[in-house]
Amino acid sequence: MVSAIRLYAESDDQEKAQHFEAVLSSRGVQVEIETVEKLNARFFRLNPELALCVDADGLWLCANGMKMQPDWQAETGRLKRASLKSEMIARACNLSEKPSLVDATAGLGHDSLLMAHLGAQVTLVERHPILFTLLEDSHTRAQSDAFLSQVVSRINLVFSDSADYLKQQAEQQIVDVVYLDPMFPQRDQNQQAVKKQAQVKKQMQLLHMLLPEDGEMDLGDNLLELAQKIGKRVVVKRPRLAVFLAGKEPNHQWQGDACRFDAYFRHELVAE
Numbered sequence: 001m002v003s004a005i006r007l008y009a010e011s012d013d014q015e016k017a018q019h020f021e022a023v024l025s026s027r028g029v030q031v032e033i034e035t036v037e038k039l040n041a042r043f044f045r046l047n048p049e050l051a052l053c054v055d056a057d058g059l060w061l062c063a064n065g066m067k068m069q070p071d072w073q074a075e076t077g078r079l080k081r082a083s084l085k086s087e088m089i090a091r092a093c094n095l096s097e098k099p100s101l102v103d104a105t106a107g108l109g110h111d112s113l114l115m116a117h118l119g120a121q122v123t124l125v126e127r128h129p130i131l132f133t134l135l136e137d138s139h140t141r142a143q144s145d146a147f148l149s150q151v152v153s154r155i156n157l158v159f160s161d162s163a164d165y166l167k168q169q170a171e172q173q174i175v176d177v178v179y180l181d182p183m184f185p186q187r188d189q190n191q192q193a194v195k196k197q198a199q200v201k202k203q204m205q206l207l208h209m210l211l212p213e214d215g216e217m218d219l220g221d222n223l224l225e226l227a228q229k230i231g232k233r234v235v236v237k238r239p240r241l242a243v244f245l246a247g248k249e250p251n252h253q254w255q256g257d258a259c260r261f262d263a264y265f266r267h268e269l270v271a272e
């Protein structure tokens, strides 16, 4: 996990930079603030190493001439077009029932934003301190957006490893749905899916630079059993041709072009 990172800011944004320095330091990340004259495309091209930057639009991750943040504002159009009928994730997670839902692998929070928009009450869990801080910043900015404020009022953020969180919750509560979308090695996907992803998700490239830990990708197999302890239904998002999480066959599947949803039901509770 990244434990030290540079944070670029123009002189007008020093206060914000210091705020994020303090927040990240409380989460175990050492930040070195560097004041720059202009945070523009040329600057990012000339400084390709992984770093953070802050500007009028909040906190960003930058590398290789690109910058990205969990841009929830940019999702607004997609949210407005989405419906319970048109979204496979809505059927997989039974969103028409307005479930309580734990998304145990938050990432950029896009799936959860959609699920909260379609009615779920979401707890979003992320363990990576930098990613969590980016999410928190997006959540804060969304609160002052006329459309998104309603949606994010149904999203609660938790900074934790989900294995710990799910173990804790198992002693206290049952939720309707636990949603899992762990990282998956791209080489195991079919070529079409890889191509599509590369076009759509420049954001994911930066995410992948941030996330690998010592070259090892945590595939999240340990989360399934823990999730089943608290979820009446566990839904796992997988690339279309990927192996089952933890090698465990689901009770039901929804198949899309690039991805699928595997669902595990907790029969004894559903029947109650």
Ligand SMILES: C[S@@+](CC[C@H](N)C(=O)[O-])C[C@H]1O[C@@H](n2cnc3c(N)ncnc32)[C@H](O)[C@@H]1O
Pocket: 104, 105, 106, 107, 108, 109, 110, 111, 112, 125, 126, 127, 128, 131, 160, 161, 162, 163, 181, 182, 183, 184, 211, 218, 220, 223
């Ligand atoms: C593929 S991304 C999820 C993308 C997300 N569904 C979205 O819509 O943006 C996987 C995320 O899960 C997080 N993650 C993986 N294992 C975790 C764990 N045990 N606890 C908390 N977060 C975890 C990773 O840090 C990463 O951010």
